[in-house]
Structure formats: C-alpha cells, structure tokens
Amino acid sequence: MGLQVVRETQAQAQALAVPGAVQADMLEASALVPLHPRRIDDPRTVARLRVRIEGLTQLDGADMQGAGQSNDAGTIEVKDARDLAPVATPGDLGRYLGAEAFLESDSPEIRAEAEKATTGAATPRLRAERLARHVHAIVEKRPTVSLPSAAEVLRTRVGDCNEHTALYVAMARSLGLPARIAVGLVYLRGAFYYHAWPEVWIAETAGRGLWLPVDPTLNQFPADATHVRLARGGLDRQAAIVGLIGKAKLDILDVELRPGAVPVLVGRETADLGSLDIPLPRREGNGRGCWSQPPRRQR
Numbered sequence: 110m111g112l113q114v115v116r117e118t119q120a121q122a123q124a125l126a127v128p129g130a131v132q133a134d135m136l137e138a139s140a141l142v143p144l145h146p147r148r149i150d151d152p153r154t155v156a157r158l159r160v161r162i163e164g165l166t167q168l169d170g171a172d173m174q175g176a177g178q179s180n181d182a183g184t185i186e187v188k189d190a191r192d193l194a195p196v197a198t199p200g201d202l203g204r205y206l207g208a209e210a211f212l213e214s215d216s217p218e219i220r221a222e223a224e225k226a227t228t229g230a231a232t233p234r235l236r237a238e239r240l241a242r243h244v245h246a247i248v249e250k251r252p253t254v255s256l257p258s259a260a261e262v263l264r265t266r267v268g269d270c271n272e273h274t275a276l277y278v279a280m281a282r283s284l285g286l287p288a289r290i291a292v293g294l295v296y297l298r299g300a301f302y303y304h305a306w307p308e309v310w311i312a313e314t315a316g317r318g319l320w321l322p323v324d325p326t327l328n329q330f331p332a333d334a335t336h337v338r339l340a341r342g343g344l345d346r347q348a349a350i351v352g353l354i355g356k357a358k359l360d361i362l363d364v365e366l367r368p369g370a371v372p373v374l375v376g377r378e379t380a381d382l383g384s385l386d387i388p389l390p391r392r393e394g395n396g397r398g399c400w401s402q403p404p405r406r407q408r
Contacts, residue, residue, distance in 0.1 A: 291336075
C-alpha cells in the first residue's frame with residue numbers, strides 16, 4: 110500500500126506531528142461543497158437525502174449499497190436508519206465477528222470494557238447503543254495522524270472518527286455483535302467532509318435483522334441520513350477515499366425532512382443526545398478533525 114514503518118524515538122515521532130492549524134487547513138481543503146447548496150439546519154431531521162457525486166469510478170459500487178443506502182451510477186440516496194426494516198440474516202456475518210489487524214476484539218481488555226459498557230442491556234439493539242454512547246464518552250475528541258488500533262485507543266482514550274470507529278467495532282465483535290467499518294462523507298454546516306463510522310448488525314427476530322449505521326464520534330444512534338458511505342473496510346479502503354475527497358464533485362439533488370421537523374431559525378444546530386439512559390462522563394476536545402464541526406463557510 111506504499112506504507113513504510115520506521116522505528117524511532119518518541120521525540121522524533123512527536124517532531125513529525127501535524128500542527129492543529131495545518132490539520133484544520135487540510136480539513137477545509139478536503140471539503141466537498143455542493144454545487145447547488147441546500148439548507149440543512151439539523152441533519153437529524155433528514156428523512157431522505159439524494160446526492161450526485163462525480164469521480165467515484167475507482168470505488169466498488171457494492172459498498173455503496175445496503176444499510177439504508179442505494180447507488181445508481183453515482184446518484185446516491187440515503188434514508189434515515191430509524192426507518193429501516195429487518196431483512197433476512199445474511200450468511201456471511203461470521204466474517205464480521207473475528208479479530209483483525211487493528212481490531213483486537215480478542216483482547217481481554219477490550220472485552221472487559223465492552224461488558225462494563227453494556228451491563229444490564231438485555232437486547233442486541235440496546236447493547237449496540239450502550240457501546241456507542243460509551244465510546245463517545247470515554248474517547249477525547251482530538252485529531253490524530255496514525256494507524257488506529259482499538260487496543261491503543263482504549264489505552265490512550267484519544268482520537269478522531271477513525272479511532273472511535275475502530276474501538277467500537279472491536280468492542281462490538283467482542284460481545285458477539287457483528288460490526289464493520291464504513292467510510293465516506295458526513296454533512297457539517299454547508300459541506301461534506303471525510304468521516305468514518307461503524308455499522309453493526311442488529312438481530313431483531315429469529316433469522317431477521319438489519320445493518321444499522323451508528324456514530325460514536327457524533328454520539329448518534331443510529332447515524333443520521335447525511336452519512337454518505339463510499340466504502341467499507343480497513344486502512345486500504347480509507348486511503349482510497351481520502352484520495353478522492355477534494356477532487357470529486359458533489360451536488361445535493363433532494364432533501365426530504367421528517368414529518369414535524371422545525372427549521373432552526375436562530376442559534377446553533379440542535380444537539381442530538383439521543384436516548385442517553387446511563388450517566389457517563391463526557392470528554393470533549395477543542396481541536397478540529399473529522400469528528401468536529403468546522404467553522405461556518407463564508408459565501
């Protein structure tokens with residue numbers, strides 16, 4: 110993949126750190142600003158989003174299908190995951206349960222933390238939600254330039270969307286919940302930015318369930334309908350996405366809001382706290398990364 114691992118001292122490694130101001134500039138440069146912007150006050154009120162993206166020919170179109178999303182030659186439609194209906198259980202769930210490089214679901218520490226987070230949760234859906242809220246609470250929001258290892262994230266409790274996602278997927282798998290990594294774009298204040306989030310299989314009844322997108326970085330369960338998935342998988346898939354952002358062209362074709370949605374006329378976007386049914390300490394970061402809301406773009 111063109112990666113080279115070099116052994117060096119801590120001082121040498123830290124000397125290569127990317128300053129926060131540079132990271133912010135990189136974030137702005139990678140934004141996909143819609144050709145014809147449409148106002149979205151609160152992404153959580155979006156029932157259906159339809160966008161057109163040009164420049165995705167290098168990606169696997171199959172990754173853009175399923176879990177509430179469809180793709181027709183670059184026209185992508187995302188539906189609110191709260192409206193997803195159960196489907197027949199796929200036969201390949203086993204591949205999303207085992208440990209992988211950087212997803213150490215067989216780690217005793219990962220399993221212990223997952224069990225602590227889901228104590229008393231009686232259903233797969235509730236366990237999946239408890240994990241999302243827990244990961245959001247314990248990981249300090251800070252942009253990083255590293256290979257996200259779930260075990261390392263659990264130890265340092267610092268990271269951006271990649272670290273949140275890796276930790277969630279590893280913890281979910283340790284509990285027997287199939288989970289996988291999704292990467293793509295998320296809408297934040299007028300533009301779409303690189304983002305990563307998990308998808309977790311929720312068994313609803315015997316032989317039926319659904320892949321549910323969740324976002325522990327943004328504390329969303331499920332993830333809102335402005336999460337546009339472009340690929341699934343590990344580091345190689347993430348690298349493919351990063352190379353396209355900033356070069357592709359995106360346009361919003363249609364935004365359908367949920368019944369009763371009220372536009373935000375004054376103040377900031379409404380915050381989504383979801384059904385927080387457990388008291389957890391919250392750790393917030395002051396930096397910016399794929400997990401944060403960048404400043405409002407000047408028009």
